[in-house]
Amino acid sequence: xxxxxxxxxxxxxxxxxxxxxxxxxxxxxxxxxxxxxxxxxxxxxxxxxxxxxxxxxxxxxxxxxxxxxxxxxxxxxxxxxxxxxxxxxxxxxxxxxxxxxxxxxxxxxxxxxxxxxxxxxxxxxxxxxxxxxxxxxxxxxxxxxxxxxxxxxxxxxxxxxxxxxxxxxxxxxxxxxxxxxxxxxxxxxxxxxxxxxxxxxxxxxxxxxxxxxxxxxxxxxxxxxxxxxxxxxxxxxxxxxxxxxxxxxxxxxxxxxxxxxxxxxxxxxxxxxxxxxxxxxxxxxxxxxx
Numbered sequence: 001x002x003x004x005x006x007x008x009x010x011x012x013x014x015x016x017x018x019x020x021x022x023x024x025x026x027x028x029x030x031x032x033x034x035x036x037x038x039x040x041x042x043x044x045x046x047x048x049x050x051x052x053x054x055x056x057x058x059x060x061x062x063x064x065x066x067x068x069x070x071x072x073x074x075x076x077x078x079x080x081x082x083x084x085x086x087x088x089x090x091x092x093x094x095x096x097x098x099x100x101x102x103x104x105x106x107x108x109x110x111x112x113x114x115x116x117x118x119x120x121x122x123x124x125x126x127x128x129x130x131x132x133x134x135x136x137x138x139x140x141x142x143x144x145x146x147x148x149x150x151x152x153x154x155x156x157x158x159x160x161x162x163x164x165x166x167x168x169x170x171x172x173x174x175x176x177x178x179x180x181x182x183x184x185x186x187x188x189x190x191x192x193x194x195x196x197x198x199x200x201x202x203x204x205x206x207x208x209x210x211x212x213x214x215x216x217x218x219x220x221x222x223x224x225x226x227x228x229x230x231x232x233x234x235x236x237x238x239x240x241x242x243x244x245x246x247x248x249x250x251x252x253x254x255x256x257x258x259x260x261x262x263x264x265x266x267x268x269x270x271x272x273x274x275x276x277x278x279x280x281x282x283x284x285x286x287x288x289x290x
Contacts, residue, residue: 014073015094017059017071017073018071018073018094018095019094020069020071021059021068021069021070021071021098022068022069022070022098022099023062023067023068023069023070023071023098023099023100023101023182023183023184024070024071024072024073024095024098024099024100024101025037025040025058025070025071025072025073025101025103025179026072026073026074026075026100026101026102026103026150027072027074027102027103027104027105028074028077028104028105028110028143028146028147029074029077029078029079029110029114029117030105030109030110030111030113030114030117031103031104031105031110031165032103032105032165032168033072033074033103034056035168035200035205036103036163036168036175036176036179037056037058037072038055038056038199038200038205039172039176039196039197039199039200040058040070040176040179040180040183040196041054041055041056041057041058041061042055042195042196042199042200043176043180043188043192043193043195043196044058044061044062044065044067044185045061046192046195046196047065047185047188047189047192048061048064048065050064052199055199058070058071058072059071059072062183062184065185066184067183067184067185068099068183068184070183075089075146076088076089077142077146079114079117079118079122079124079138080122080124082124082137082138083137083142084136084137084142085136085141085142085144085145085146086136088142088145088146088149089149090149091153092149092150092153092156092157093156095153095156095157096156096157096158097157097158098157098158099157099158099159099160099161099182099183100157100159100160100161101161101163101179101182101183102150102154102160102161102162102163102263103163103164103165103168104147104162104163104164104165104263105164105165105166106165106166106238106240107140107143107144107252107256108240108244108249108252108253109165109238109239109240110143111132111133111138111139111140111143111240111244111252112129112239112240112243112244114132114138115129115132115133115138115243118132118138125138129243129244129248130244130245130247130248133244133248133251133252134251140251140252140255140256141255141259143256144255144256144258144259144262145259147259147262147263148259148260148262150262151260151262151263154272155272157272159182159271159272159273160271160272161178161179161182161269161270161271161272162263162266162267162268162269162270163175163178163179163268163269164268166268167268167269172197173190173193173194173197174269175268175269176193176196176197177190177193178269180193182271
């Protein structure tokens with residue numbers, strides 16, 4: 001009963017924040033959202049003279065900076081919620097009149113990282129990884145369904161942009177610049193962009209997590225001496241090969257193929273515009289908060 005109450009409260013809180021947001025960064029868990037979030041936050045902190053300790057609070061930062069109020073959400077797929085692929089929200093009406101960044105990542109890397117989150121951080125799962133990728137609450141079918149739903153509803157937001165984790169790895173400055181422009185900051189000093197990318201690189205993020213720099217629990221290890229329990233775990237493209245056997249890889253690939261391989265042939269930073277509205281450049285500094 002306590003779990004149900006918590007989930008209900010968590011869902012209501014998320015729904016409220018989504019309703020207030022003007023732009024959202026949406027992703028299935030373990031797709032690199034915290035990494036992108038930290039880059040965006042650091043860029044805003046530097047640009048507007050706000051302490052780095054606030055870098056993860058991009059909803060507050062974006063609002064203070066006079067940008068579109070930006071919020072991050074897993075849109076009903078959070079590992080802690082444990083909803084099955086059949087229970088995912090289908091309608092996207094609440095995202096109408098908003099801008100949406102959808103962050104995607106190779107399904108196999110996502111599922112391996114999700115497994116370690118579920119077993120070492122949230123401690124919600126006790127089976128092996130081969131069972132995990134087949135689990136209706138956490139596995140490949142849920143991931144495939146989530147992306148399929150968004151592919152079918154990409155026209156609902158006023159603007160929709162696809163960002164790939166792999167491009168965030170290979171050209172982070174370009175991706176960050178585009179995301180900042182998308183949420184209302186079209187002119188950004190590239191030195192600030194480079195600083196944000198360096199601040200959020202793997203080594204520094206791991207150090208920040210180990211030190212407990214941020215108040216948010218999302219960037220704390222499950223166990224300080226367990227490398228697999230860190231939020232910033234490996235960050236390697238194709239790292240799934242060290243954990244998934246051939247049978248599990250084949251299963252995930254088959255499920256993703258059955259789901260239509262949503263967004264597979266869509267280039268990163270592709271925008272679906274449904275409005276000619278242009279977000280104005282920021283001309284004022286954020287208001288100080290006592």
